[in-house]
Amino acid sequence: MPPPGKNNATASLVLGIVSVVCLFFVSGLVSLILGIIGMLQAGKAKELGYQGDDRTAGYVLSLIGLIGGIVTLAACVACVGCAGALATTPDIILDPEVTWGIDLAGA
Numbered sequence: 001m002p003p004p005g006k007n008n009a010t011a012s013l014v015l016g017i018v019s020v021v022c023l024f025f026v027s028g029l030v031s032l033i034l035g036i037i038g039m040l041q042a043g044k045a046k047e048l049g050y051q052g053d054d055r056t057a058g059y060v061l062s063l064i065g066l067i068g069g070i071v072t073l074a075a076c077v078a079c080v081g082c083a084g085a086l087a088t089t090p091d092i093i094l095d096p097e098v099t100w101g102i103d104l105a106g107a
Helices: 006-025 028-047 053-087
Strands: none
Touching: 006 028, 006 053, 028 053
16 A cells, blocks of 8 residues: 555646646646646645655646746737737828838938
């Protein structure tokens, strides 16, 4: 029978690995969710007294997946916001003929 917390540590390690892989190949949201669950499993393993390296590795990989998921989602929100702002911008701002009083040729 494995020591108490070993199964939670293994689950944390697996979820951390999957979280990092999903960060690059699937979605930041999936990575975020798996990172949170992996960190909870690592915490549960620590509460049960397990101090193995797989618990630490699972915690670190889950943390990387969590932070990467947050950054990816923030970048997606910023990109959609910029696209929305650009779509509602009046055409005069995007017109290359309008110089707004700046002499570009004489600079």
